[in-house]
Amino acid sequence: MTTRSSSDDRLAATLREESGRLVAALYRRFRDFDIAEEAVQRAVVEALTAWRRDGTPDRPAAWLTTAAQRNALDLIRHRGRQEALAARVAPSVSRDGTDDRIALLFACCHPALAPEARLALTLRAVIGLTTPQIARAFLVNEQTLAQRIVRAKRKVVSTRIELQVPETADLSERLGDVLAVVYVMYNEAFVSSTGRTQDRDLGADAVWLADVIATSLPDQAEAWGLAALLTLQHGRTAARFDPNGDLVLLRDQDRSRWDHTAIDRATGMLDRAATLRAPGPYQLQAAIAACHAEAPSWGETDWLQIVTLYGALIRRDPSPVVRLNGAIALAQLGPRQATEALADIDRLADRLDGYHLFHASRAELLRLLDRDDEAAAADRRALQLTTNEAERRLIQTRLRRHPLTDGS
Amino acid sequence: MKYVLMFTSEPAANAATDPEAAKAVYGRIYQWFQDNADKIVDSGAELEPVETATTVKSGGIVVDGPFNEAKEIIGGFSVVDVPDMDAAVALAKSWPALELPGIAVEIRPMVVDYSQFE
Numbered sequence: 001m002t003t004r005s006s007s008d009d010r011l012a013a014t015l016r017e018e019s020g021r022l023v024a025a026l027y028r029r030f031r032d033f034d035i036a037e038e039a040v041q042r043a044v045v046e047a048l049t050a051w052r053r054d055g056t057p058d059r060p061a062a063w064l065t066t067a068a069q070r071n072a073l074d075l076i077r078h079r080g081r082q083e084a085l086a087a088r089v090a091p092s093v094s095r096d097g098t099d100d101r102i103a104l105l106f107a108c109c110h111p112a113l114a115p116e117a118r119l120a121l122t123l124r125a126v127i128g129l130t131t132p133q134i135a136r137a138f139l140v141n142e143q144t145l146a147q148r149i150v151r152a153k154r155k156v157v158s159t160r161i162e163l164q165v166p167e168t169a170d171l172s173e174r175l176g177d178v179l180a181v182v183y184v185m186y187n188e189a190f191v192s193s194t195g196r197t198q199d200r201d202l203g204a205d206a207v208w209l210a211d212v213i214a215t216s217l218p219d220q221a222e223a224w225g226l227a228a229l230l231t232l233q234h235g236r237t238a239a240r241f242d243p244n245g246d247l248v249l250l251r252d253q254d255r256s257r258w259d260h261t262a263i264d265r266a267t268g269m270l271d272r273a274a275t276l277r278a279p280g281p282y283q284l285q286a287a288i289a290a291c292h293a294e295a296p297s298w299g300e301t302d303w304l305q306i307v308t309l310y311g312a313l314i315r316r317d318p319s320p321v322v323r324l325n326g327a328i329a330l331a332q333l334g335p336r337q338a339t340e341a342l343a344d345i346d347r348l349a350d351r352l353d354g355y356h357l358f359h360a361s362r363a364e365l366l367r368l369l370d371r372d373d374e375a376a377a378a379d380r381r382a383l384q385l386t387t388n389e390a391e392r393r394l395i396q397t398r399l400r401r402h403p404l405t406d407g408s
Numbered sequence: 409m410k411y412v413l414m415f416t417s418e419p420a421a422n423a424a425t426d427p428e429a430a431k432a433v434y435g436r437i438y439q440w441f442q443d444n445a446d447k448i449v450d451s452g453a454e455l456e457p458v459e460t461a462t463t464v465k466s467g468g469i470v471v472d473g474p475f476n477e478a479k480e481i482i483g484g485f486s487v488v489d490v491p492d493m494d495a496a497v498a499l500a501k502s503w504p505a506l507e508l509p510g511i512a513v514e515i516r517p518m519v520v521d522y523s524q525f526e
Contacts, residue, residue: 112493112515159517160409162492170498 011051012200014060015044016208019128022068024100027163030072033107034153035079037125039072040064044128099216101126103163105209109178110161117152118181119188120145127205137202138188175217179226179282182210186230207234214269224273225282228266232289235262246397247390251298263293284313288329303332320351324361331365338368356385360395410449410489410518411496415503416480419458421510429508436504444488447499452486480512487518 019040026036043064057063108121123129131149135142155161166174189202210227217223239253248254267290273283288309295301310326324345331341342365345358352358359382366375376399383395441451458481461474474481490496493515500513 110493112497159411159496159515160492162494164492164494166494167498170494 008200010056011048012205014056014064015047015128016205018061018064019044020101020104020126022065023125024104024163025065026068026072027104028100030076032076033156033161033163035072035075037121037153039068039075040128041124041130042071043067045130048130099212100163101212102216103165105178105213106165106174107156107161107163109174109181110156111174111177112159112161113152113155114148115181117148118177119184120149121152121156122181123185124149127209129200129202129205133200137200171217172220172222175213175220175223178213179210179222182206182213182230183226183282185209186233203230203234203237207231218272219276221273221276221278222280222282224269224276225280225284225286228269228273229282229286229289231262231266231269232286232293235259235266235293241390245390247394249394250292255297258293263290266290266293279312281313281317284309284316288313301332303329307333320348321355321357324348324352324358328361328364331368335369338365341365342369354385356382356391358382359385360391363398409492409496410487410520412452412485412487412516412518413496413500413503414485414514414516415483415505416512416514417483417505417508418479418510419481420479421508425508425510433504433508440502440504444499444502447488447490448486449489450487452484454484455482480510 022040022043023033023036026039027033030036046067047060047064051057051060105122105126108125109118113121120134123134124131129137131146132142134140135145138145165171186203186206189206207227207230210223210230214220214223214227236250236253236258238259239255239257240248242248266286270283270286270290273286288306291302291306291309306329307326310322310329314322314326327341327344330344331338342362345362345365348358359378363375363378363382366372366378379395379399383392383399386392386395441448458474461472463471463473463475465471488496488499490499496515500515503511503513505511506513
């Protein structure tokens with residue numbers, strides 16, 4: 001559920017289109033990342049107030065540029081560093097014609113920064129989110145977050161992390177760090193925003209960013225893989241909640257409400273990734289999502305294909321959550337495979353006992369095998385562990401439909 | 409931009425390292441300094457083993473041992489001058505001893521602009 005208005009969406013689209021470019025441009029002009037980022041952040045905050053009050057200006061990009069430049073000069077004056085900076089002003093150069101925002105993104109996701117700082121900095125500098133928006137979206141304390149951003153920016157400046165696309169030898173490894181941030185951004189937004197209201201659709205922002213990256217680095221297969229994955233997941237958003245704001249599982253979703261234009265676009269991206277012949281986990285996850293997206297119903301899904309893809313994914317990433325999802329797919333092939341899948345899941349117990357989806361998935365499989373009492377017990381355990389309101393309601397509904405026979 | 413590279417190791421891992429492998433790496437360390445001569449402002453120093461460390465603490469108290477109880481000990485340092493952090497990381501990554509277990513290189517920018525303290 002959302003209370004976002006269409007003007008909020010337009011505002012968000014303009015801000016994310018312009019923020020990163022402006023930070024990069026001001027950085028090239030003043031050679032001070034902290035000032036460039038702060039100046040744009042202030043312009044964004046000003047825009048949020050002024051544009052909501054007076055409407056979006058005719059030339060929003062020019063409005064933001066003017067505001068950010070004024071803020072940068074104020075900051076420089078305020079810090080009394082004009083002379084020091086004047087000496088360092090360099091002509092605006094973009095080394096190789098790549099989108100400036102990509103260079104900015106590589107700096108924000110630099111491995112020398114703490115992982116949580118990379119996400120916060122990316123959201124602010126590249127996407128144009130304000131600190132309070134980030135704090136709300138990720139349910140973190142605003143002051144802690146502000147501190148984290150200040151520390152990260154200080155490190156960028158003091159260690160001279162440049163805004164640049166890495167050399168070819170390091171590109172794929174560094175791109176991995178960037179894609180991980182975008183992936184976390186989407187998933188965190190996906191989880192924390194369920195059933196909550198927000199003035200920005202972070203999921204849409206993540207899809208947009210993944211698209212910018214893939215378009216700017218068109219030879220990177222995993223960049224296309226991530227863009228395809230997020231586009232597919234986002235294309236199913238409209239069907240994920242019913243009119244009451246309750247979560248609808250994939251199997252029960254109204255597939256006519258999926259965004260089939262987005263799905264087609266995503267499969268095109270996957271085809272493009274495949275021509276680059278560099279498979280990776282994002283492409284595999286996207287291929288799994290594409291199988292679901294193209295299936296007319298849960299029952300008519302190509303489970304064998306999905307199980308095969310999970311096999312390939314688990315070989316690359318044998319993390320418990322991937323194995324859990326692989327087991328759920330396996331269980332769809334038949335009763336024998338469901339028993340096998342349950343055994344697979346039970347082997348993950350010591351590592352996933354605190355994870356609500358472990359118990360919820362176990363409950364699904366137990367129910368598939370007609371072990372309803374054990375299924376209800378697993379659902380109750382999942383309910384104890386989930387902090388997300390929409391997921392709580394889903395599990396509660398399931399428990400009501402399958403009343404407990406032990407009288408509890 | 410000047411950075412100090414601090415070469416650290418873990419004594420426990422050192423003890424377990426194959427002496428032949430370590431010897432081969434030491435040969436390449438000499439070569440590393442030759443190859444990167446244009447980036448090294450001050451080759452710094454290789455330090456005597458940590459057992460030789462003596463620390464003077466606040467109040468003038470003299471004690472045996474290094475200044476902290478960290479697992480890693482500093483074995484030496486060099487001052488390098490490279491364009492930016494990415495170049496410093498690339499140089500640190502090429503440090504031959506990184507092939508051995510327990511070895512790490514810490515990168516710290518050097519203060520060069522003292523105007524901020526005025």
